[in-house]
Amino acid sequence: MLEIKPLETLEAINELKKQYIEQSTAPLDGMWHFGFVPMSSHFGFYEGDALVGFCCINGDGYMLQFYLSQAAHTQARELFTLIAEQNSAVVGAIKGAFVSTAEPHYLSLCLDNSSSFKVNALMYQQVAPLVSEGSTGLELTLASQDQLSEFVEFAVSNIGAPAQWLSEYFSNLITREELWGYWKDVRLLASGECRLFDEHQTQYADLGMIVAELVRGQGIATRVLDRLVNLANERGLIPICSTESSNLGAQKAILRAGLEPLNRIIQVEFNHL
Missing domain, CATH: 3.40.630.80 (Aminopeptidase)
Known part of the structure; x- marks a missing residue:
């Protein structure tokens, strides 16, 4: 039993x-x-x-x-x-x-x-190596712990995630050297994540990105992703990522960065008899 x-x-x-x-x-x-x-x-x-x-x-x-x-x-x-x-x-x-x-x-x-x-x-994965003539990726800077509050405030204002959760999440990424930022005129405009797996799926790198609302639609997302894809490939890893089904802007950027939507995450409601 x-x-x-x-x-x-x-x-x-x-x-x-x-x-x-x-x-x-x-x-x-x-x-x-x-x-x-x-x-x-x-x-x-x-x-x-x-x-x-x-x-x-x-x-x-x-x-x-x-x-x-x-x-x-x-x-x-x-x-x-x-x-x-x-x-x-x-x-x-x-x-x-x-x-x-x-x-x-x-x-x-x-x-x-x-x-x-x-x-x-939608769940994306790189199927073929990114081929481009010259680098189109933005120059990203590895985040440090003294920038933690800046990243947390940036994410809270642009995606609305809880500050306490973000603080723990970003702090861990910074310790693991997996969080990057793009600044212009001392203002953080985008964050990028290239997360590695400690066990299971160790041949992959999981990418994440946030772009400030005021600069969306300017191609920054694609260029951040290009750089993150290159970071993964330089380590011999296959990049993967996902985005909400309603986020059409992110979907376009991910496709331009060379990743394909091979799978989906489904939300299922159960029958309650």
Whole structure:
């Protein structure tokens, strides 16, 4: 009989996470799976003393990951439906899920239980090396810790993310030398991220970018991305990134930088019987 228990630490599912990522058909979005997932609640699936799977639920009641090992005797579809129909007192209320098209097993289970779904974001990947005559990328400067507050204020004013979360997030990127800035006349106009993976997907670099609202539409986004793509390629890495399905400006810039939208992140709403 399978039992669902809250997980206190993520170390317990390291091997299961590895198996989960290895069965994906393309690199998973770095911000979703290595940023949002660790901050969410994890539940382990146990058969006796054996940990055979897990799921991850964010603070808004959406599932972000689901995995059941082939060693499990339980049927994945039955377990998933039990959770999706809110029949697990341990997991509690579930509204739906976020899942990428690069996760076919998880996606299939989500669709089996969906009442509706929509594309949340497009996932991009470099397919061929960027070829250009001369560098078109902007000269980016590696961020330092004494510039942290400037980056936080810049991001708060231009994308509206929470300041406390940004402070921790940017501080970590600066420590890892993964955050860059573009200044003009001592004013920060764009930030760029070239995030590396410590485990899993280590052949990829996950790119991120913010451009100040007052200079959008001037080609700065494409030039920032060009430089970030080159930074990744110089390290022998394949750049990936994602953007919201409604952000047409970012989509154009990413295409011009040579990345292609091979996959999608889907927001699924569950049937509640």
